[in-house]
Amino acid sequence: GAGVSQSPRYKVTKRGQDVALRCDPISGHVSLYWYRQALGQGPEFLTYFNYEAQQDKSGLPNDRFSAERPEGSISTLTIQRTEQRDSAMYRCASSLRQNTEAFFGQGTRLTVV
Amino acid sequence: AQSVSQHNHHVILSEAASLELGCNYSYGGTVNLFWYVQYPGQHLQLLLKYFSGDPLVKGIKGFEAEFIKSKFSFNLRKPSVHWSDAAEYFCAVGATDRGSTLGRLYFGRGTQLTVWP
Numbered sequence: 001g002a003g004v005s006q007s008p009r010y011k012v013t014k015r016g017q018d019v020a021l022r023c024d025p026i027s028g029h030v031s032l033y034w035y036r037q038a039l040g041q042g043p044e045f046l047t048y049f050n051y052e053a054q055q056d057k058s059g060l061p062n063d064r065f066s067a068e069r070p071e072g073s074i075s076t077l078t079i080q081r082t083e084q085r086d087s088a089m090y091r092c093a094s095s096l097r098q099n100t101e102a103f104f105g106q107g108t109r110l111t112v113v
Numbered sequence: 114a115q116s117v118s119q120h121n122h123h124v125i126l127s128e129a130a131s132l133e134l135g136c137n138y139s140y141g142g143t144v145n146l147f148w149y150v151q152y153p154g155q156h157l158q159l160l161l162k163y164f165s166g167d168p169l170v171k172g173i174k175g176f177e178a179e180f181i182k183s184k185f186s187f188n189l190r191k192p193s194v195h196w197s198d199a200a201e202y203f204c205a206v207g208a209t210d211r212g213s214t215l216g217r218l219y220f221g222r223g224t225q226l227t228v229w230p
Contacts, residue, residue: 004156031216042117042203042220043157056216091157098216099145099164099209104157 002026004105006092012111013082021077021108025094032075033102034067035091043091049075050098082112115140117206119221126194127229134189134224136204146187147205147218148178157203163187174198199228 005024013019025032031050035043045059051072060066064082069075079086089109093102118137126132138144148160161172168180178189187204204221 033216033218035220040222042119042205042222043218045217045219048216059217093157101159101162102218103159104149106156 004092004094004103006090006105006108008108009106010109010111012113015083015112016081018078018080019082019110021079021090021092021110023075023077023092023094023105025073025075025092026103027073029094029096029103030072031095031098031102032069033093033095034075034077035093037089037091037107039088046077079110082110084112086110087112115206115208115219117204117219117221119202119204119224121224122222123225123227125227125229128196129193132189132191132194132198132226134202134204134226136187136189136221138185138187138204138206138219140185140206140208143209145207145209146178146180147207148172148176148187148189149203149205149220150200151203151223152200160189160202194226194228196228196230199226201225 007022033048034046037043047057047067049069064080067077089107091107093104095102116139120135146163149157150160151157161170163170163180171177176191201223203223205218207218
């Protein structure tokens with residue numbers, strides 16, 4: 001596609017529900033990144049992939065968070081048993097290779113009520 | 114752990130005034146440095162980047178940034194701001210190993226720029 005596409009743009013969920021956030025990177029981009037941004041803060045790294053391999057998941061806050069990129073293209077970030085503190089903007093980015101410019105999507109605004 | 118500090122959280126300028134946004138980082142190794150901008154309602158966009166070479170880098174829309182290694186700084190500048198520059202600006206740092214960014218970027222908390230006509 002022309003840019004990084006994230007869906008949904010907005011998600012409101014009840015505490016305790018699971019949510020899945022989707023990221024469709026720019027076609028041909030090897031690297032895919034997930035960040036989380038709380039209000040008034042900068043993006044905070046969660047995890048990233050090269051192709052389908054998860055290279056670094058050290059930023060995932062706890063085991064309720066997981067991510068996958070099974071075919072090396074679209075990625076899903078899953079949050080199980082959501083809590084209010086999970087409310088944030090979740091940003092996905094992709095880059096042609098690991099050390100090149102990262103292009104960001106519009107983000108998914110998650111609100112847990 | 115690495116950290117990135119943007120000391121000014123909100124900057125208010127009149128149109129045509131000069132802009133300088135501070136960015137300091139803590140990391141002892143080789144770094145790649147970035148400034149991203151987010152205009153209202155839009156996604157993060159790369160403004161400029163420093164990987165190596167001339168420490169004064171030029172970006173889009175007349176922005177430039179200077180890498181001062183001894184000060185661990187990468188300040189963003191523009192000689193004359195326009196109302197369309199109103200946005201949120203993020204400094205980001207990537208650690209490197211043998212010249213390649215190690216995946217993750219560390220972002221500052223951002224500086225909101227307001228420009229009065």
